[in-house]
Amino acid sequence: AQKVTQAQTEISVVEKEDVTLDCVYETRDTTYYLFWYKQPPSGELVFLIRRNSFDEQNEISGRYSWNFQKSTSSFNFTITASQVVDSAVYFCALSETTYNQGGKLIFGQGTELSVKP
Amino acid sequence: GAGVSQSPRYKVAKRGQDVALRCDPISGHVSLFWYQQALGQGPEFLTYFQNEAQLDKSGLPSDRFFAERPEGSVSTLKIQRTQQEDSAVYLCASSLDGQGSGYTFGSGTRLTVV
Numbered sequence: 001a002q003k004v005t006q007a008q009t010e011i012s013v014v015e016k017e018d019v020t021l022d023c024v025y026e027t028r029d030t031t032y033y034l035f036w037y038k039q040p041p042s043g044e045l046v047f048l049i050r051r052n053s054f055d056e057q058n059e060i061s062g063r064y065s066w067n068f069q070k071s072t073s074s075f076n077f078t079i080t081a082s083q084v085v086d087s088a089v090y091f092c093a094l095s096e097t098t099y100n101q102g103g104k105l106i107f108g109q110g111t112e113l114s115v116k117p
Numbered sequence: 118g119a120g121v122s123q124s125p126r127y128k129v130a131k132r133g134q135d136v137a138l139r140c141d142p143i144s145g146h147v148s149l150f151w152y153q154q155a156l157g158q159g160p161e162f163l164t165y166f167q168n169e170a171q172l173d174k175s176g177l178p179s180d181r182f183f184a185e186r187p188e189g190s191v192s193t194l195k196i197q198r199t200q201q202e203d204s205a206v207y208l209c210a211s212s213l214d215g216q217g218s219g220y221t222f223g224s225g226t227r228l229t230v231v
């Protein structure tokens with residue numbers, strides 16, 4: 001069965017601190033996608049990144065970086081020099097590519113990040 | 118349209134009432150998904166359409182839940198005889214091809230059953 005685990009329910013940091021959000025996944029497929037979404041208080045899910053299972057290169061986008069390690073089935077997300085605007089709930093998700101499932105997303109429980117000034 | 122549009126934004130229903138939630142996907146998007154997000158939880162898959170065909174409805178929690186997309190664009194999620202445990206945010210997402218090309222989510226409909 002597919003499963004995504006975000007063990008950190010809540011994290012609180014002070015502005016400018018670095019913070020890492022953990023994500024561990026389970027899947028039997030060899031081809032899959034991993035995602036991170038941000039959900040601010042307004043409620044919409046904002047896409048941050050998609051990574052396919054064959055690309056283990058780490059990625060950096062501004063203050064955001066992602067570390068994908070297939071050996072440990074982890075896809076961790078780091079925010080460098082956090083800002084108050086980063087406060088939100090962050091979801092890690094897994095998608096498989098079985099045709100009739102259309103690549104539905106399996107979400108983790110989310111990590112609520114609070115960045116205090 | 119530019120994004121995925123859902124209506125209504127908020128819905129309060131009395132227990133036992135039927136409700137219908139609407140989703141307007143991005144024009145040309147083949148795949149459409151419905152998710153249910155309970156308070157403090159991650160979204161959970163309900164059902165998936167490819168054009169007008171409902172290919173996966175394994176996530177629908179009971180036979181009171183019904184979804185349709187008759188012309189392959191707008192979709193409606195209907196909940197009959199609502200119960201308090203149906204209270205949640207219902208999210209719609211569309212994707213160009215549903216094969217990991219990227220999903221765009223709507224802002225959701227917050228359903229409260231009283």
